[in-house]
Amino acid sequence: MVVTAPVLAVDGLSVDYITDRGAVRAVDGVSLEVAKGEFLGIVGESGCGKSTLLFAIARLLSPPAEIAAGSVRFRGRDMVAMDEDELRHVRWRDYSVVMQSAMNALNPVMTIGAQLKDAIEAHEPASSQKIRERSEHVMRLVGIDPIHLASYPHQLSGGMRQRAMIAMALVFSPELVIMDEPTSALDVVAQRSLMLQIKELQRRIGFAAVFVTHDMSLVSHFSDRLAVMYAGQIVEVGATRSVFEDPKHPYTKGLMQSFPSISGPKERLVGIAGSPPDLLQPPAGCRFHPRCPSVMPRCRTEEPPFYEEPADLVRCHLYDR
Amino acid sequence: MSYIARRLEFFVITVWAALTINFILPRIMPGNPGQAMLVRFHGRVSPQTIKALEVAFGINNNESIFQQYFEYLGNTLRGDFGTSLTFFPAPVGDIVKQGLPWTLGLVGMATIIAFALGTLIGMLSAWRRGGFLDAILPPAFIVISAFPYFWLGLLVLLVFAITLGWFPLGFAYDLSSSINLSWDFAGQVAWHGFLPALTIVITSIGGWILTMRNTMITTLAEDYVKMARAKGLSPVRIMFMYAGRNAILPNLTGFAMSLGFVISGAILVEIVFNYPGVGFTLLQAVHSEDFALMQTLFLLITIAVLVAVLAADFLTAWLDPRTREQA
Amino acid sequence: MAIRILTDQAPVQTPMVSKRSGIAGTLASALLSNRKALAGAAVLAAFTLIAIFAPVISPYDPHALQFEPILGPSRAHLLGTTGNGQDIFSQLMWSTRESLLLAVVAGIMATVIAVVVGVSAAYLGGLWDHVLNLVTDVFLVIPTLPLMIVVAAYAASGGVAVLIAVIVITGWSYGARQLRSQALSLRNREFLEAARVRGERSLYIILFEVLPNMTSLIVAIFLGAALYAVLAAAGLQFIGLGDTNALSWGTMLYWAQANGALLAGSPLWVLAPGICIALLGAAFALLNYAFDEIANPALRPVRRKRWS
């Protein structure tokens, strides 16, 4: 499916949280590939490990989380094997991160400009003139008056803060931008407008994006490919349209049955019975089996591999043909 | 700027409260300064003389309590602190001028050292969470912080001054010197101040360490620290500029407020080390019911702490744009 | 004097409540699983036992001037005798009573005032909050020892009660401030609003909804106040403000110091009560430290470290 060499190749990545009661495997054997310029959406419910996966890819986990297995190859180099010092040079210049809430992710006591400057200076010595120009450029790129380089985060509105974060992420034209629910702190109108802008910048600049959200409908219009996560695992990956139009995995199907729409016929939705599993003691076999409407005996014992379907990959024994 | 206005209000009210406590306390307590004087002079003065002095001091005059209060407020605001009974006729101001700088100097130096060191240790142990430093220093200093100041002072004095003779037994500088601005004199002051300061530092540092460590841990979990790592900043820069600086901010005012506690401890330390600060003078004033002296010392110590608090507030406001604009 | 630093960051803790044992059980089990807390609790328990059984286990009448003065340590007098010929070891055991009592009573009283002021400030809000908060800050900033000296000196004949009063007056504000900021962050928690909407009276809400959620902070404040009381009382007694005839470690130090014990050949007379004060103080400090960790899970020790 992947035509060119992928920018990012995640293989068998597992992450554990070491807790008092044992290790919680929050990400379990995830494999992914992101091609150049591709926009990959990752959706899944709260607590299924999306953020953990992202931070593992960006190598930003801190104790008690640790990468237990697998590799993350970014432009051919294994990031898991790198130490902090090596990582420092790759970071931001080659891939950058946009976090969920800019309110928390921007240092509240430094101006936006100073934080941009910090990022630039960490990677290449530049005159303050150069830095100014670069900063103003990216600010304009995301549609903020460069005057706000002198503003502190709290002086900006929520939407502007998110934009400023995106500006910061684009300061080196990275090949990959990792985004963890960058719009979920905003209300629908602002969310919509920011998404549009991200999409447009992605088209213009051509970076690949990994975009995480729990809002199915949000990614539906923006991502090229979609991965659905459940309990630390990816259960289905495929082209966005095809996942939406023809969900394969029973969980994905359930999700599609869970959100009402503002248009179309009004029908009764059922959602998915039961609640997500405790990752400390995940169910044996397929992790979804306790909630699955089409559960089969083998699901209880045998963990399904990825089965290849025409438009996507799905992790469900139903497709074992 | 309403933040600053609020802090100024606090300053004024605290000063007023200190003034009022000052005024009320001696007055609701039993005893009589004339007798206290008799006691203090221990036979060097005849009762007739005391009577004459009482008149000179204006003790036992017949003004109403409110008159006295407003007169007192007025005098204090004018900088007229009255005359000391114990050290008559020395104006209270002179007596205080003699001791207060030493107390503030000692406490100031010790606090700055303890603060700087404690903050650094707290920062490092949070940064290297679970590491060697983190496992040893915070608990150790917490235990030490439970040692009584004066008791530790006694031991330190016994070991380093009396037994080993490395440090002087007391005083702020060599007996034969007079106060002057020379390196030699500064050296004497440092040498004489070392043990008392050491006592204050090691017993107070635990608090700074713990507080800094705890806020630092909270700060390290903040997204902006993660973000700073993601940006590829150097660890030192992250530790100081992102985590450390932000972690100190909420503590600055608290640090300054704790000065009241430190000064309290320092007073005991002064007594142990025969340090010429205000500690003993205060005790003396209380024993001789020297209202004027007692009130002035108490007031000035309070103001000193308040000024520190205010300075910390301004510093916080300067370093933290959010406080400046808080509604 | 204990140093305490104030921060407004009193995180709203997640009061962990274990299966069926309720708050008390949870606190107990949390304590047992923390090494620092365990050490502190053990010391405290030991002192409590000594205090209770002092009449039984102390070898002599602590007041009686029945021996030769300034005896060195021996089998008969484990720590020697005082300048007036009293048995130091017996005095030490009996002194545990007053020192411990003072710490606990003053600690509890200061905590109660802190709770009342802190919680009312947060709960009443508005002008009340402003005023109470100001009062708290004033009491915080005013240097305590001078105030204590002044009060204690005038009321020295009042004995323990006055000492406790002085310590409580000067010691409540620290906790009040912490409690206020925690109560403030609790104030808008939805379960309180739920109680209000349900029709509960304010008093019920404060007593049964707000306070139980601050248990571990309240315990921590009590421990801090007790530590403060131990040290403050020792300081005051050491400079002779207090009933010098009563038996407590601070008073023992006072007498030892008055007799120049350190230099005059009976250092144990100074060391023993000092160590007891330090131990009791350390017990409270360690428990307090542990409660910080219980109240704020983020502070708990981490098991493994990876990134530097």
Add this chain to the structure above:
Amino acid sequence: SSNNNGNQPAIGGTLTIDNESGALWQCDFNPYNGSVNGQSFGVLYEPLVYDNLLNDKKTNWLASDYTWSSDSKTLTFTIRSGVKWTDGQPFSADDVVFSFNLIKQHSELDLQSVWQVLDSVTKDSSGKVVMTFKQSAVPNFYQIAGQTAIVPQHIWSAFKDPVSQVVKDPVGTGPFTMSQCTGQNITFTRNPNYWQTGLPRLQTVTYPAFLDNDPANAFLATGQAQWGGQFIPNIDTYYVARDPQNNKYWFPPINNINIWFNTTIAPFNNKAVRQAIAYSIDRDSVSKKGEYGYEPPGNQTGVLSPTFDSWIDKAQADKYGYKFDPTKAAALLQQAGYTKGSSGIYQDASGKKLSFTIIDIAGYTDWVASVQVIQDNLKQVGIELKAQNLESNAYFDKLFTGNFQLAYGSLDTSPGPTPYYELRNTLHSGTTAPIGQTAAGDYGRYKNPAVDTLFDQFGATTDSAKQHDLIKQVEAIMLEDVPVIPVTEGVAWYQYSTKDFAGWPTPADPYAAPAPWNLPDWEVTLLHVYKKS
């Protein structure tokens, strides 16, 4: 005795005085200010006559001679010539007249209340200073000639308000000048033009301010100071043992520490009870256990021994034989109608127990311990005593106003060079005041016209034999009436090191009261002490 040996030691040396002052120095050298005169009276300003506190030996000082008129109402001083103020101005009779009239005008400065008895001080045509008295007041010679400093008129007349004048740069006639003063130390330097030629032999005297006993004691023990006036607990281990060759002490008694009876209330208005209590106290034990043996046991005559041994009527004292004697005490109590109750405590016919409260000062650790011993003693006899250890202000408040049953403590006025001074203040009804008002002496409100007369007669005579006789009559009253019980004798604390300095006062040569705080005796000591070569 101005010590003019032939082989004079060289001039030099720095002597450090070690005396807890309890406060930092105020650099104020006003000899008329009770709170600071300890740093100036003597070494800077001198009296007319030096009157030794320990033995009443008088040495002419700024006066070269004096005579009493026959009616003891006029005292004439011949002023020494050739004396110079330290600023070079000559000292004269005018300075003396000025000084006395200064403290007359400003009674706040009249620390010894000399103008209570003085009528006038003038210079006569021959240049002598003539003092006339309102009444005959021979004992007041001590205060007038021995305790009043003479200040230079040419400087002091310029002071607008001498009461509140801070004297920063003192000019006196004394053997030293003040060369430097800081809060923590005063340095005195030899006055080369001192009128006693060749004296002093010390070049410098430093006087550090000690806030508390402990640092002061440590200073002394480590040899950093040579002359102490300190209470040092366990002094043999603490001080002497550190240098047994050189570290010495001598504690001459200077006043009595009494049990005061409130004689206005029952049963202390009953002589038998007072006597019984006096027989119930083991003074030796109090001295040993309560006072470390430093303060010798007192005796019921009220005359200090050995200081004033020549005044004691031994025979009379032996007749009473006040010592710990429970049998005698019991007998006295039974005679007075008391019976022993079931609790072992005596009670009167109405069943009221002999159970009293005694007040003392909590801060005086030795007193508290002494009272504990007394409690123990009385309990053996069958009298219950409860101790109330008060903070000093509260204590003195009760003591002065007579608001107590029993009080432990000493007279709070200065002692004098004969037993007269202390006994008069203890017993003379003129010094007391009604209950509730502040008394200057006689805190027990003892009233005995006979004893008052004896003291008044003493004041009118300069005849030593008659004075001795009068005091013996007072002793008889002390022994029979027991108005107070002298339990121990307060001493002048005095430590000295002979390592580098010699010439110290000793029991063998008590040329001056030896503590640095004995004024103006410390001047005399500093004139005798010299640096060993």
Add this chain to the structure above:
Amino acid sequence: MNADSAPLLETAGLTKHFRLGGYLSNRILHAVDDVDLAIGEQEIVALVGESGSGKSTIARLIARVYRPTGGEIYFRGRPLSAMRSRSEQLAYRGRVPMIFQDPYGSLSPVYRVSHGVLRALKLHRPALSKAARDEVAAQLFESVGLTPGSDFLDKYPYQLSGGQRQRVGFAQALASNTELILADEPVSMLDVSVRIGLLNLMATLRREMRVSFLYITHDIASARYVADRLIVMYAGHIAESGPTEDVLAHPKHPYTQLLLSAVPDPRAPISLPATSSVAEPPRVVDPGEGCRFRQRCPYAIEECALVTPRLRLLRPAHTAACHVATSDIGVPAKEQAATSR
């Protein structure tokens, strides 16, 4: 709304202002201004609008957590301000309980989950014995889908999942003599898969327990899913109000239109319009006269800055507060705009 039945609850000119910045400041935040709304028996009314538009404030006003600055609330025709005695107030509280947004914050972590239900029973149905209360509580738990109820009574909140906790919230609301439940974003913090279950529960309760809901949300799709009527708020004012389907199909207020266009709908074909207006919600501090949406409104006219628009009936049972919106009944909009000048 049924014209012939008096509404269950009605507000008239409801206004709530907050003083900002302590007791000395005089800056006033207009959280809710002049709101008229009505909720009928057994009706679900959805209140939508962006963050800070005053939705929760309305709920709190109705729940008597806040006192209104102005206006009145009528419950069954009786003004709330007339209820003075504690028993009367308690009775009202029993009839109009509230459900909160945060399933984590709305249960006290130190009590078992049954605490709130039992307290509510004790307060509002004092006749019940303790055993009876336990029994009723178990029944209530079952009625919201926590089966078996008796098992859940003894659990602590941390032992339940978010959806289960929110069900406990529903059980608490039903414990009294409930007639109207104020549900302030009751599902917004839950996962999609759980959310729909609770929305269904609301519908069931309305049907079976005959209660009404004021359903506050900013998820228009879920409002459409459960609500009969939709009220759109903007900056403290009601912007538009009408039957849900009608409002969605014929949005009259430009804000409603903007809102609808922003809601992503995966089932609709992709249409990416040009970047739309991103201005932030207005600070409603001392707002003054005029339409509060005018700065963001593409159709704003001069009048919008001068006159605060009032709600106008533009379609049957469908009102909007806009000077420019066209009416679909009677007078053509243009004429109406002209006449209103």
